[in-house]
Amino acid sequence: MSCVTALIHQASGIRQRGPNRVITPTEVSFDTLIMTIVLTPYWSNGVQKLKVAHQPPAKPKHGLTPPTLDDETHATRCLLQLRSKDKNIEKYIYLSMLKEQDPNMFYRLCLRYMSEFTPIIYTPTVGDACLQYSHIYRRPEGLFISIKDKGNIRNVIRNWPKLDEARISVVTDGSRILGLGDLGVNGMPISIGKLSLYIAGAGIRPWSTIPICLDLGTNNQKFLDDPLYLGLRRKRAAGEEMTEFMDEFMREMSLAFPKLLVQFEDFSTDAAFLYLSRYRHQYPVFNDDIQGTGAVVLSGLINAARLSSQASGRPITDHRILFFGAGSAGVGVAMQLMSFFTLNGLSEEEARRRIWLVDSGGLVFDKRGKLAEHKKYFSRNDYEGPPITDILEIIDYVKPTALLGLSTISNAFTPSVIRLMAALNPRPIIFPLSNPVRLSECSFHDAVEHTQGTVLFASGSPFPEEEHEGRKMYPGQGNNMYIFPGLGLGSILARATSVTDSMVEASSLGLAGALTEEEHAMGLLYPRIERIREISAHIAKEVVRAAQKAGVDRSTELRKLSDQELLEFVQSKMWNP
Ligand SMILES: NC(=O)C1=CN([C@@H]2O[C@H](COP(=O)(O)OP(=O)(O)OC[C@H]3O[C@@H](n4cnc5c(N)ncnc54)[C@H](OP(=O)(O)O)[C@@H]3O)[C@@H](O)[C@H]2O)C=CC1
Ligand SMILES: CC(=O)C(=O)O
Numbered sequence: 001m002s003c004v005t006a007l008i009h010q011a012s013g014i015r016q017r018g019p020n021r022v023i024t025p026t027e028v029s030f031d032t033l034i035m036t037i038v039l040t041p042y043w044s045n046g047v048q049k050l051k052v053a054h055q056p057p058a059k060p061k062h063g064l065t066p067p068t069l070d071d072e073t074h075a076t077r078c079l080l081q082l083r084s085k086d087k088n089i090e091k092y093i094y095l096s097m098l099k100e101q102d103p104n105m106f107y108r109l110c111l112r113y114m115s116e117f118t119p120i121i122y123t124p125t126v127g128d129a130c131l132q133y134s135h136i137y138r139r140p141e142g143l144f145i146s147i148k149d150k151g152n153i154r155n156v157i158r159n160w161p162k163l164d165e166a167r168i169s170v171v172t173d174g175s176r177i178l179g180l181g182d183l184g185v186n187g188m189p190i191s192i193g194k195l196s197l198y199i200a201g202a203g204i205r206p207w208s209t210i211p212i213c214l215d216l217g218t219n220n221q222k223f224l225d226d227p228l229y230l231g232l233r234r235k236r237a238a239g240e241e242m243t244e245f246m247d248e249f250m251r252e253m254s255l256a257f258p259k260l261l262v263q264f265e266d267f268s269t270d271a272a273f274l275y276l277s278r279y280r281h282q283y284p285v286f287n288d289d290i291q292g293t294g295a296v297v298l299s300g301l302i303n304a305a306r307l308s309s310q311a312s313g314r315p316i317t318d319h320r321i322l323f324f325g326a327g328s329a330g331v332g333v334a335m336q337l338m339s340f341f342t343l344n345g346l347s348e349e350e351a352r353r354r355i356w357l358v359d360s361g362g363l364v365f366d367k368r369g370k371l372a373e374h375k376k377y378f379s380r381n382d383y384e385g386p387p388i389t390d391i392l393e394i395i396d397y398v399k400p401t402a403l404l405g406l407s408t409i410s411n412a413f414t415p416s417v418i419r420l421m422a423a424l425n426p427r428p429i430i431f432p433l434s435n436p437v438r439l440s441e442c443s444f445h446d447a448v449e450h451t452q453g454t455v456l457f458a459s460g461s462p463f464p465e466e467e468h469e470g471r472k473m474y475p476g477q478g479n480n481m482y483i484f485p486g487l488g489l490g491s492i493l494a495r496a497t498s499v500t501d502s503m504v505e506a507s508s509l510g511l512a513g514a515l516t517e518e519e520h521a522m523g524l525l526y527p528r529i530e531r532i533r534e535i536s537a538h539i540a541k542e543v544v545r546a547a548q549k550a551g552v553d554r555s556t557e558l559r560k561l562s563d564q565e566l567l568e569f570v571q572s573k574m575w576n577p
């Protein structure tokens, strides 16, 4: 069992008997359950039809379009229409309609203007779309499966129109959407947004994607009280009830879609660790918040450590990493770092000593008292003092070289915090990674200003560039959107039976190594997002190789290809608008 796998099992709090543990789903009586099909392809009132294929409509007959409508001018027209909207949520709605009516145009523009489009279709605007989903909802776009479907999930899933085509599903239960908390069924835009990035970023065929929102209820009282709320009006199912539901869901998904990869997204921390650990050896599945975030942050840290070592001479394995936030993302990143450190020569204990966690109770240490399962492994046993909750005191005690924010606490990295990091390090690494942008632990502007331009910076949501003493400085976007398209594409092409830790690590190292000379010269930590296709192809190739090494690939014919041939094969499989 690899280091990360062992940590995930431990964090989930369930005791595994071995990697191929058989899950026995609890039998559910059909009779006792109310069968509710939340979404069917053809609605009974005949008004709304689910359009899944995203395939281009047949060319309209002569006379049914204006005489001089040509593609290029129309692209400009669409862009101008988009830019004419004042509010980002209006831009989101416009693009959502464009995607439905003219998917080729949507994806063509998306690829061409990636850095303009991602903040709209993804974080931060997708956060607003989720908050307002029940109000801005216009048409079905994905699969809703509710706790009331327990016992009948097979039939709901089989309503999906393109069973044979399905390759990737992003599944959320809406319980922790970005840093916005429990949004219930309003979490659907997250699955939709991530899949749009799969299509744009990795060339997954649009009709091979299934956005899914599991409606297990919500504990968000504001939504429960909202007459327009689209989900079930009940408190969240948890514990055994949820696990029975999840077992049935995963089993039926694998039966209905034999070639499907599942990406778990934005489950609350306990559920995230539990279900990743429970299914990862049984089905091709990964958790984006734990593993995708782990991979993307490791990649940024590798490049940041390389730049900081020019000033400090410190190798990456000597860094001291302070995590502000110890949830699924924080601990996911800590696990990935831990694994990287051990592969690079540190003993397990030495690697663990490089990591400090802070949660809402302050520094996480053994003597503090009862800790959640997922925090125990990284809890410090070498701190004997009283609890420390003040971040400045914690930094003063730990003396970190890198400060990572995954806390959802807006502006937690105050000017004093940033200045202290700069006083401790010639090139402080400061990554405020919480999403959406208004929950970021600090802005790029503050980080540059209070470190006198020495900061090595990456954030979860995008910030504009800054100028410091005549020098242009570029913020990195440490977001799993750099990882999941390539990781997913590689897993699909390899037809991997599971997503191994080595595949996730390959995606991280693939990304770290993808910077061009020009990007190195600009001091970037991540490649420019406009190169996402090129990067995803490179990552996918590395992921296929890792799947082959781990022996989980079913497309064994790809083993014969040289690296160049494999890269060309990956590129040839990418859908182009
Ligand atoms: N950039 C990226 O690619 C990604 C970013 N994220 C972002 O990371 C954030 C966290 O996600 P996730 O880990 O799943 O969420 P969780 O809610 O599981 O974790 C939040 C963590 O922050 C801690 N925290 C809360 N308040 C404070 C405080 N005042 N001081 C210190 N710590 C505090 C919590 O403590 P406690 O445990 O005590 O409750 C918890 O450990 C979200 O904003 C999410 O959008 C997530 C995935 C990817
Ligand atoms: C980026 C992401 O997955 C999150 O913020 O949850």
Ligand SMILES: [Mg+2]
Residues within 6 Å of the ligand: 178, 265, 266, 288, 289
């Ligand atoms: Mg997420």
